[in-house]
Amino acid sequence: MFAPDLDWTTLGEIELSTAAHAVDAFADALAGDGEPAPSVVPATFAAVVLARPEIMGALQGLAEENGAVLVHQAQQFRFLRPLEIDATYRVRLDWHREPQRPDRLIVRARVRDGADTLCQEFRTDIVLFARPPARTENGS
Helix, strand or coil, X not given: CCCCCCCCEEEEEEEEECCXXXXXXXXXXXXXXXXXXXXCCCCCHHHHHHHCHHHHHHHHHHHHHCCEEEEEEEEEEEECCCCCCCCEEEEEEXXXXXXXXXXXXXXXXXXXXXXXXXEEEEEEEEEEEECCCCCCXXXX
């Protein structure tokens, strides 16, 4: 999933809580069916770390440096162990610029449990979409 020879820049390492109420809200947002809380953590739940202010802020800073906005293009997951409800995990996030496409960022995340066992990895592909020039008052 990740080429080992790439130059990765650390975004941070943060805690991921799989508290039942957060998992339930995530599952309901996905399904929108109001069903009872799931008994397992949805497979893609860990991706919520991308919305954390310290991660999103860093990514938005990269976009702003390039006069762009972030556009999520794709995600890919590798599951090694299921995440458990009401547990705490550590997620290390890194990024690099796609060598052949300077308008593309790859973010990788590695999710580890309290015993430092790798449970999940995922990558998110982001396009730095160039902002159009600002319009003047007369609309041009």
